[in-house]
Amino acid sequence: MSEENITRLQLNNKEYILIGTAHVSKNSAEQVKAVIEAEKPDSVCIELDDARYQSITEGNKWKNTDIFEIIKNKKATLLLMNLAISSFQKRMAKQFGINPGQEMIQGVESAKEIGAELVLADRDIQITFSRIWGNIGLKGKAMLLMQVIGGIFSNDSISEEDLEKMKQQDTINAMLLEFTEYFPKLKTPLIDERDQYLSQKIKDAPGEKVVAILGAAHVPGITKEIQHDHDLKRLSRRPAKSKAPKIIGWTIPIAILAIIAYTFYMNPSAGLQQTISWIAWNGSLSAIGALLALAHPLAILTAFVAAPITSLNPLLAAGWFAGFVQAYVKKPNVGDFEQLADDVHTVKGFWDNKVTRILLVVVLANLGSSLGTVIGGLDVVRVFIHNLMG
Structure with missing residues (x-):
């Protein structure tokens, strides 16, 4: 058996066998x-949490998804990000069958x-995402979103040989150094x-012999960190929400x-001009966002x-209302949820699938409204x- 991509560690009378994998490689699974x-370990550790384990093992999980609950619980953007992030990996996996x-x-x-x-x-x-989002600042958020969107539009293919190269530790370390440079x-x-x-x-993990299946990027770090004790409660803590955004x-x-009320008091015609400007900028740009998502006319309205x-x-968002209307008029069926995994491979699929289109309506209408708030607000101040x- 080849020892390539395998790291063996001895610690406190236990043996740890770390397998560094590429997540879409046939050779990794083999x-x-x-x-x-061959090893017959007492325990097998896998790089999954409970939610991802269920999504991988329960093929019909999407059938039970309530799109209205997703919008109501403000998870549309998160779900869209999840789908976008996975699209490149799924595209590579499809390439290799x-x-x-x-x-x-x-x-x-x-x-x-083997009964392990x-x-x-x-x-x-969810904790990882919240800690990422809370730590990267406004510029980092913008760059991350651009990377994610770029991943959807990318048609890059990769060879099996390149995948195997990705599993070499020196290549991974080099990638991480580059990664850190752009997103420290x-x-x-x-x-x-x-x-x-x-x-x-x-x-x-229980037992004297443990096999751990990990993305190759984690192997060097785990090899070092396993020598120390770590507080899982601290690492699982969600970052405290700043009061600044709410204020x-x-x-x-x-x-x-x-400002509008004072302007109305001083000059009713100027106050009316401000009101019209606020409505026009907010409404138009939010509607344009919904239109870009190919929303139903009622959702655009x-x-x-x-x-x-x-x-x-601040407790409400235009995209939520537009999304609810889109979901009501063009309610996704079981087939749309079943097709999600395939449709997220392409830009066309993102817009064609009723589920992702609803998510796009929510996100793009909200973005349009945010832009309208900035422009409309500045115009209100200008008139004032x-x-x-x-």
Whole structure:
């Protein structure tokens, strides 16, 4: 059996066998099977949390999704990001005729076959996302979104040979150094903290021999971090929400309403001009966002009507109302959810599938409304200053 991509560690009378994999490589899945059968470990750790484990093992999970609940719980953007991030991986997997995460599935099956304990060793993906989002700042968020959107539009293909090269530790380290250069704050929650979390879960796995199936990027870090103890509660803590966005969120609409009210008092015609400008910019740009998502005309109209009102209330968003209308008029069926995995491979698929189109309506209508708030707000201030000076 080839020892390539395998790291063996001895610690506190326990043996740890780390298998570094590429998540869409046939050879990785085959190697996982061979190692577990040969080593017969007491425990098998896989780089999944409970939610991702269920999504991989339950093929019909999407059938039970309630799109209205997703919008109501403000998870449309998160779900769209998740789908976009996975699209490149799924495209590569389709290219090689395998399922993404096949090496993890193989780990689950092989663990069952030999009676080993299965350990879901990764941190909850929602916590990782919240710690990423809370640590990268406004510029980092913009760059991350651009990278994700770029991933949807990319048609790059990759050879099996390139995939195997990705599993070499020196290549991975080089990639991480480059990654850190562009997103210095992103590496901590995405790689470093998860290395610590994974290493502690692996170390705590029962038995004297443990096999861990990991993305190759984590192997160098885990090899180092497993030598130390880590506090899983600290690593699982969601970042404290800053009060600043809430304060700003209420200050801006209150200021705009106060400016318009004062202008109306001083000069009713100027106040009317401000009101029309606010409605026109907010409504039009939110409607354009919905239109770009190819929303139903009623959803576009809803975005136009809702945006000037919701922009004055941080607890509401025009995209939610437009999304609800889109979901009601063009309600997704079981087939749309079943097709999600295939449709996210392409830009056309993102817009054609009723599920992702609803998510796009929510996100793009909200973006349009946000832009309208900025432009409309500045115009309200411009008219106010002009009226004062006039």
